[in-house]
Amino acid sequence: MNVMEKKLLNGGIIKVSDVMVENIISVPPNVLVSDAAEAMLKNSISSVVVKKDDKIIGIVTDKDFVRLAYHGGNPKGVAGLMSTNLITIPPSSDLFDAFKLMKKKNVRHLLVKENDKIVGIISQKDVIRGIAAMLLM
Numbered sequence: 001m002n003v004m005e006k007k008l009l010n011g012g013i014i015k016v017s018d019v020m021v022e023n024i025i026s027v028p029p030n031v032l033v034s035d036a037a038e039a040m041l042k043n044s045i046s047s048v049v050v051k052k053d054d055k056i057i058g059i060v061t062d063k064d065f066v067r068l069a070y071h072g073g074n075p076k077g078v079a080g081l082m083s084t085n086l087i088t089i090p091p092s093s094d095l096f097d098a099f100k101l102m103k104k105k106n107v108r109h110l111l112v113k114e115n116d117k118i119v120g121i122i123s124q125k126d127v128i129r130g131i132a133a134m135l136l137m
Contacts, residue, residue: 016089016120019129020112020119021120021121027039029077030078032078033065033078037065047123059083061083061108061109068081087110088112089101089111091120099127099131109123
């Protein structure tokens with residue numbers, strides 16, 4: 001039985017911290033776009049964060065690659081592709097809060113922030129999996 005199932009059986013609410021990914025895959029801002037895409041494919045993920053000097057400065061998502069292909073562009077580094085408007089959510093928030101924030105901001109990834117530190121990432125897929133678990137119990 002996983003964490004979500006245990007919480008649900010005890011009448012609990014599934015929190016962002018229950019489904020977030022703590023091992024965030026990152027790339028430097030000068031890495032080639034193809035290298036960022038390779039990192040996403042190798043790790044079966046839909047985003048990578050961009051870090052400079054151990055600080056997260058952006059995020060590149062599968063949606064950015066679609067936009068790039070549509071516009072026919074080919075920036076050399078991910079710095080020209082990344083989004084710098086980073087949307088965060090506390091780990092104590094419930095999944096419905098994450099869902100509402102994603103919908104309001106029109107994003108599919110949220111960085112999880114606690115005490116001014118990024119502690120994880122949550123994707124739309126993670127939220128859907130958690131909400132589905134709640135509905136199926």
